[in-house]
Amino acid sequence: MEQQDFETLVKALSATTGLPEALDMLKASEDENVAEAANALTGQFALAEVEGENRVYHVFTEENENGEEQEFVEHVMNVGDDVMVFVAWFFYTQFEIKNRDTYAAAGRTYKQSKRS
Secondary structure, eight states, rough: OOOOHHHHHHHHHHHHHSSHHHHHHHOOOOSHHHHHHHHHHTTTTEEEEEEEEEEEEEEEEETTTSOEEEEEEEEEEEEESSSHHHHHHHHHHHHOOOOHHHHTTTTTOOOOOOOO
């Protein structure tokens, strides 16, 4: 994907209302790799309330060293977070594009969350 196409897509994604709409836009992308990655993620998200927050998790299985399927859960974002949190997560996990580069493509500054 050309940088200009990436910036156009990220800006459009940043204007969506949340993860479901952004994922639908990614699935409809003209870039085959992006659409394929987004389609592969469909149905892999779960909501859970943890410490009073509604969180969105990516739930997936991988084969461990013993050849057994093992389930993994990765926190993606909280319900109500800016959609850019999901967009940056998507491009980092699927294409290893750094969060700051994704935010920059949308004309924003990436602020790393403070650890508690």
